[in-house]
Amino acid sequence: MKAIEIAKEVFKIEAESISDLTSHLDENFNQAVEFIFHSQGRCIVSGMG
Incomplete structure (x- = not known):
């Protein structure tokens, strides 16, 4: 999987x-x-994850 495809999938999940x-x-x-x-x-304010 290319970096752009991975980034798009991550953004979809995060959204x-x-x-x-x-x-x-x-x-x-x-x-x-x-x-x-x-x-x-x-x-x-602190966060992790």
Whole structure:
């Protein structure tokens, strides 16, 4: 498989995963955003995967 074909497949999988996440957004997400927005100081965001 060529690099471009692999990249296209990866992007397709990632796009589907992101699309699936929309059904999990609820009031908890909004509360987290509001908490971060109104906090003083810095917010460190870290992720892996």
